[in-house]
Amino acid sequence: MEEGAWMVSLVEELEAREVAARARVEELRERIAELTVRLEAEREAWSRLVIARETVAEVVADLPDVELPGVASVARAEPLISDARVIGAMTVPHWRQGMTAEVLPGVYRDIVEVVADAPGPVQAKQIVPRIGLPVQTGKIEGTRGKLKRLVQRGWLTEQVPGQFAFPHHGAGPGSVNSR
Structure with missing residues (x-):
């Protein structure tokens, strides 16, 4: 050969x-x-x-x-x-009066804090880099799922599809932040 x-x-x-x-x-x-x-x-x-x-x-x-x-x-x-x-298991409790983000699992707490600090509604793709994740489709979709869960549990609102905001449960964002 x-x-x-x-x-x-x-x-x-x-x-x-x-x-x-x-x-x-x-x-x-x-x-x-x-x-x-x-x-x-x-x-x-x-x-x-x-x-x-x-x-x-x-x-x-x-x-x-x-x-x-x-x-x-x-x-x-x-x-x-x-x-x-x-x-391997993250439970997100339903929001009740007096609860702070400190009761949430770490990534959910970070998401709530980012949304609470934002001047207006934010999208998942805006949150991903702020919580330290690479801006990739999988990370954006995973974050969107977490945002939806936070809406279902009363931590956030979604008045416009894909736009998430802090509902201001009678307190300012300062009471949400655990830092």
Whole structure:
């Protein structure tokens, strides 16, 4: 085999391996995207269950001298979310009077603080660099999902689609910032 033919076959082999590696990367990206969607759905379901259990415990605690079978243990149950750091699960509580952003998981707190400090409504793509993320489609979409969750839980408003604002729950942004 001549030296030139050997080099051509080597280049072709490298190109074939590159194509195969690219295909594997794309397949893994698709699987990660699917798993990310499933993870978010499970986190949301978990969060709703935690809130339901806590609500039942609060209601039972407020009932005067009422004994309900099996409910007393719910009221005394250990919380699923403790002060310990839980990896892989972020619960965003519903906003209530007197709550500050300090109760939110870190990235959600950062988002609320950025929105509260903004002079007007902001878009996800404006928030991403302010919370230290690269301006990439995936990061923008992930932030948009978090913004939507914060709207659902009463922390932010979205009067115009894609435009998020701080609702000023009777307090200025200074009470929101944890810094």
